[in-house]
Amino acid sequence: MAVKELCLTQKQIDCYRTDGFLSPIRIFSKEEASRLRSELECFEAAHGLVMGTPYRNKPHLVMTWVAEVIRNARILDAVESILGPNLLVWGTNFFVKEPYDGTFISLHQDSTYWGLSRPEVLTVWVALSASYRSSGAMKMAPGSHKLEQLPHVDTFEKGNLLTRGQKVEHGVDENDIAWIDLAPGEASIHHVRIIHGSEPNSSSDRRIGLAIRFVRTDVKQVNGVKDYATLVRGRDDFQHFQHEPRPKETLGEVEVAVHKQIAEESFKLFYQGTGREPTFDQ
Ligand SMILES: O=C(O)CCC(=O)C(=O)O
Numbered sequence: 015m016a017v018k019e020l021c022l023t024q025k026q027i028d029c030y031r032t033d034g035f036l037s038p039i040r041i042f043s044k045e046e047a048s049r050l051r052s053e054l055e056c057f058e059a060a061h062g063l064v065m066g067t068p069y070r071n072k073p074h075l076v077m078t079w080v081a082e083v084i085r086n087a088r089i090l091d092a093v094e095s096i097l098g099p100n101l102l103v104w105g106t107n108f109f110v111k112e113p114y115d116g117t118f119i120s121l122h123q124d125s126t127y128w129g130l131s132r133p134e135v136l137t138v139w140v141a142l143s144a145s146y147r148s149s150g151a152m153k154m155a156p157g158s159h160k161l162e163q164l165p166h167v168d169t170f171e172k173g174n175l176l177t178r179g180q181k182v183e184h185g186v187d188e189n190d191i192a193w194i195d196l197a198p199g200e201a202s203i204h205h206v207r208i209i210h211g212s213e214p215n216s217s218s219d220r221r222i223g224l225a226i227r228f229v230r231t232d233v234k235q236v237n238g239v240k241d242y243a244t245l246v247r248g249r250d251d252f253q254h255f256q257h258e259p260r261p262k263e264t265l266g267e268v269e270v271a272v273h274k275q276i277a278e279e280s281f282k283l284f285y286q287g288t289g290r291e292p293t294f295d296q
Pocket of ligand 1: 137
């Protein structure tokens with residue numbers, strides 16, 4: 015039986031249940047984080063900034079090193095402490111803000127357009143560079159995960175890194191905001207319903223985050239699209255999602271084709287009802 019490396023303490027679990035997030039959690043050493051950053055930057059040297067490629071979303075299907083990160087025992091032990099032993103990764107996304115590029119993320123709840131049947135869903139957000147308030151760290155409204163699903167407005171604003179630029183209509187008092195400062199290799203965990211966002215990067219380094227979305231196996235897609243996920247721990251007795259294959263080779267021919275097919279399906283979900291065409295290749 016695998017040794018559990020990073021089960022959360024009861025205090026940490028209580029903190030997540032009360033606030034809707036937990037931070038910081040050390041996952042990778044500074045050196046490991048720097049190696050992962052180099053992996054990303056080698057990819058970018060050959061293919062351009064990841065945020066301008068389709069591999070910004072679901073990179074775990076085409077980059078072997080991301081496929082390894084989502085199976086990291088320290089991450090899985092922490093997630094298991096909250097969601098239990100049977101875990102699927104439903105998505106991964108890079109969120110990279112270049113120095114002074116003005117990009118940001120409006121306050122929103124992740125659950126808004128994901129079409130998932132239950133809120134037993136969370137994100138582990140891993141910092142591959144320093145993510146401090148000055149470089150555009152995430153900010154959270156503590157306790158807001160208890161508010162149920164709130165109405166959002168789609169803004170499609172320039173510079174907003176969300177697909178629809180969606181913004182929660184519920185007012186948030188800036189004095190109640192918690193800033194999630196993370197050193198390279200640290201991670202935070204947030205609930206699918208917490209109100210969160212982030213400001214532009216006004217530091218001289220890139221702010222690089224990898225968001226990993228975990229769901230319990232009893233969660234379903236309810237918005238009528240075919241949906242996919244990767245089983246990373248335990249068993250899936252429900253089979254609500256088509257299981258994704260693990261990439262054998264970074265950007266191999268098969269991996270690229272699988273990614274295209276699955277990412278196109280997920281774009282249908284994210285753009286549902288907008289009247290806009292999904293932009294897989296941008
Ligand atoms: O990277 C950010 O600043 C925000 C990311 C986010 O909204 C998320 O991971 O749910």
